[in-house]
Amino acid sequence: xxAIEGTEPGYNTNYFVYLIARLKGPGWxxxxxxxxxxxxxxxxxxxxxxxxxxxxxxKGCIPExxxxxxWPQAQQTIAAGETAAELVGSWLPTELLSATxxxxxxxxxxxxxxxxxxxxxTDLNAFILSFMILKDSEHPQEAADLxxxxxxxxxxxxxxxxxxxxxxxxxxxxxxxxxxxxxxxESATAVFGEGxxxxxxxxxxxxxxxxxxxxxxxVGQTTPEQFVESxxxxxxxxxxxx
Amino acid sequence: MKxxxxxxxxxxxxxxxxxLAFFLVxxxxxxxxxxxxxxxxxxxxxxxxxxxxxxxxxxxxxxWESFFNTLKILVVGGAATFTIAFTLAVxxxxxxxxxxxxxxxxxxPQVIAVIALTTLWAFAIYSPTTGVLPNFFALIGWEAxxxxxxxxxxxxxxxxxxxxxxxxxxxxxxxxxxxxxKIPMEYYEAARIEGANMWRQFWGITLPLMWDVVxxxxxxxxxxxxxxxxxxxxxxxxxxxxxxYTMGVYLYVMGFGKRDPIFQLGYATAIGVLMLVLVVVTSVxxxxxMRRDVLQY
Numbered sequence: 001x002x003a004i005e006g007t008e009p010g011y012n013t014n015y016f017v018y019l020i021a022r023l024k025g026p027g028w029x030x031x032x033x034x035x036x037x038x039x040x041x042x043x044x045x046x047x048x049x050x051x052x053x054x055x056x057x058x059k060g061c062i063p064e065x066x067x068x069x070x071w072p073q074a075q076q077t078i079a080a081g082e083t084a085a086e087l088v089g090s091w092l093p094t095e096l097l098s099a100t101x102x103x104x105x106x107x108x109x110x111x112x113x114x115x116x117x118x119x120x121x122t123d124l125n126a127f128i129l130s131f132m133i134l135k136d137s138e139h140p141q142e143a144a145d146l147x148x149x150x151x152x153x154x155x156x157x158x159x160x161x162x163x164x165x166x167x168x169x170x171x172x173x174x175x176x177x178x179x180x181x182x183x184x185x186e187s188a189t190a191v192f193g194e195g196x197x198x199x200x201x202x203x204x205x206x207x208x209x210x211x212x213x214x215x216x217x218x219v220g221q222t223t224p225e226q227f228v229e230s231x232x233x234x235x236x237x238x239x240x241x242x
Numbered sequence: 243m244k245x246x247x248x249x250x251x252x253x254x255x256x257x258x259x260x261x262l263a264f265f266l267v268x269x270x271x272x273x274x275x276x277x278x279x280x281x282x283x284x285x286x287x288x289x290x291x292x293x294x295x296x297x298x299x300x301x302x303x304x305x306w307e308s309f310f311n312t313l314k315i316l317v318v319g320g321a322a323t324f325t326i327a328f329t330l331a332v333x334x335x336x337x338x339x340x341x342x343x344x345x346x347x348x349x350x351p352q353v354i355a356v357i358a359l360t361t362l363w364a365f366a367i368y369s370p371t372t373g374v375l376p377n378f379f380a381l382i383g384w385e386a387x388x389x390x391x392x393x394x395x396x397x398x399x400x401x402x403x404x405x406x407x408x409x410x411x412x413x414x415x416x417x418x419x420x421x422x423x424k425i426p427m428e429y430y431e432a433a434r435i436e437g438a439n440m441w442r443q444f445w446g447i448t449l450p451l452m453w454d455v456v457x458x459x460x461x462x463x464x465x466x467x468x469x470x471x472x473x474x475x476x477x478x479x480x481x482x483x484x485x486x487y488t489m490g491v492y493l494y495v496m497g498f499g500k501r502d503p504i505f506q507l508g509y510a511t512a513i514g515v516l517m518l519v520l521v522v523v524t525s526v527x528x529x530x531x532m533r534r535d536v537l538q539y
Contacts, residue, residue, distance in 0.1 A: 007393055010481040010501070068370040068391030071479030203502040207495075208304050212484045219395050234303075241297050 002056060003074040003086040006067035009215035010194075014087045014125065015056075016214045017196055018111040019049035022119040029196035033205055038235035041228060045117075050217060050224035052114070057220065067219045079104070087111070089127055090174075090181040094164045108180035124188040128168070209234045269518065275511040282497065282507030294512035305513070308487035315403060315488065316467040316524070322407050323463065327414035332444060334415070335422045345419065349412035356472040363405040364477060368392035399485050402477055406470065414459055421455030422448060426539065450537060457532045464524045468517055475500075489517050 005011050020029045023045040032040035056062050063083070066074055075092060077083040079099035086092065093106050110121045131150070133143045149155055156167040166174040166181055174182040193199065198206035209231065217227035276295070279288040298305045330348060334341050351359060367374050370391055379387030392401040425447065433443050449456070471490035475482055480501055482491055494500070497510030 005479065006391075007395070007398065007483050008479045008481055009483065010479075065370045065391065067394040068368075070364045070369070070393050070477075073365070073369060073371065199502060203499060203504045204496075204506065207502050207504065208484075211481075215483075216395060221395050237301055241301050 001083040002062050003077050003083040004062045004066040004069070005071040005074040006069045006219050008071045009211045011071070011086075011088060012218050013195065013211045013214045015053045015218070016049055016210075017192075017194075018087070018125060019052050019114065020045065021123055021125070021192060021196065022111065022114040022121075023049055023117040025118045026123050026190045026192040027196065029210075030198055030201070032231075033196075033198055033202065033210065033235060036236065036239035038232040038239075041231040041235060046231065047224055047228045050214070050227050053214075053218055054220075054224060057218075090166050090178040093175075093177040097164070104177070106177035108178065108184065110184055120189050122184070122187055123190040123192070124184055125193075126185070126188075126191050127194055128191075205235070205238050209238055272511050272515055272518070275508055276515045278508040279506075280508040281505040283505065287508070290508070294509045295516070297509070298512055298516065304484060304487065305489075305492060307484065308489050308492035311399060311486070312468055312470065312488045312490075314399070315406065315470055316464060319403050319407055319410075319467060320460070320463050322403075323410050323414055324460070326407065326411050327418055328444075330411065330415045331418040331422060332440070332448065334419060336440070345416065348415050351409040352412045357476050359405065359409060360473060360476040363401075364393065367405075368401055395483065395485055398477075398483060402474055402486055405477075406473055409473070410463070410466070414463065417459050417462075418452070418455065421452030425451045429539075450534075451539060453532070453534050454536065457529065460532065461525050461528050464528060465521055468521050468524065489513055489520075493517070 017029060024043070032043070032046070035041075057064075063077075072095065074083070075086055075088070075096060076099055078086060078092075079096050090108070093100070093104070096104075110124070113119065113121045131147050133140050133147070137143055151169055153169060153172060156169040156172045159165060159167050160172060160175060164175045164177075166178055166185065170186070173179070195206045195211065198210065213222070213227055213230050213234070216222050217224060222230075277289060277291055279290045279294075280286070334344055338344070365372060368376075370376050370393070373392070375392065376388050376390065379385075379390070391397060429447050429451075430443055433447060438446065469490055470488045471494065474486040474488055474491050475494065477486060482495065482500060487495070493510045493513040495502075496504055496513065497507050499505060
């Protein structure tokens, strides 16, 4: 069984993002969103991705009750042993530590490839946190020195040990409970951000045109066909207003 | 007594200055900013005139969803809140023992932080696994009730409205009770002697003699309903489900994004201006519709 936070579109839309990336390749979703006519969404792969996400419900891979879960109820069912997996990031073991205890056996796997698709199972959806120094900073040199300190092997090791998170510096082993995630990160053939990067580059279109309507379809309020129809219409309407 | 107009002006000046500085001036600025395409960061502002309003009214279905959600809270929530509040106030005013205790109990949700209340309703009452309601229905063998998903996309708005009504009723009970308290008991005694039942007493004495309080209460409700923000915002997880968007939530989402960097402060300000207009229009309509001759007693 899969853990699904029914009322959390931010998590659930990862299914759509991954399925599109596997069918059409990373970056395609951004291209479709930026097609001002909305016509790119008519590609059969989009409807296929929507239908495949619904298959998880139809085949009983997701407990019906999940539609009524408010985050973080579904992920708690992993700790309780009621579900086996959730499509989520490597932060989950940390979030669930108080519920699972330190001896819980964690594992991770890459999102599988889809038959006939061009995307690889090693193409990775990653939410990477970054640092930056503003150009008008009063003390840019000190800020740069701080960043240098943060990426030293010792500091990164401390982050792994104290924060139980993965880090970007090579040669620093991630915590045991997310070691598969490190393998996935190091062997990634492509990396794409939240919503194929749209969450950062065009948050309004991402949330209103793609994410929330997808979740309505995912939990059964609309059909995959209606969802694709709304993608075409609302993308065109969005760009017409810009 | 002779009044000195200059002295009156002098006394009114500080309050007027504060009101102007903290309400009217920002409201004026809001009208100004709503005419710009502006992220809220930096000085790059593009004048777009009424375009934000046109876009809101003609091509933004999410705005209309949030508008109608607000309207449902205002009308359906208002009707339910006042029906329950009147019922409880009349019961408390009927001379029952422990009036102060029950009044405090009913008012209790008003003093609890909204974030605690949303947690209570989402996890302790509505949750399909740990919630009191599904478990109670399962206990009495009502399967349909036990399986009802209060937090699902189909039902979450009405589940939220029930919780909001539960929270707000306490405030209006206290307000209505204050109005009922000032009505002389002799009127009720005389009515009882004449054979009037409680229903008749309510319509013939209670309601007409506290009409001014009712009017104020309805205006206060309409203002708070149009501004509803905290409960729907906190009722969900990291992302607010669009089924719970009110105008206030949508304003925040468009301006500040919750966890998505939308940052359209000019557009969001236009929503704020529409909310202000809605509050003013609703208040005026209610005041006019509920205008009655003042009864002296």
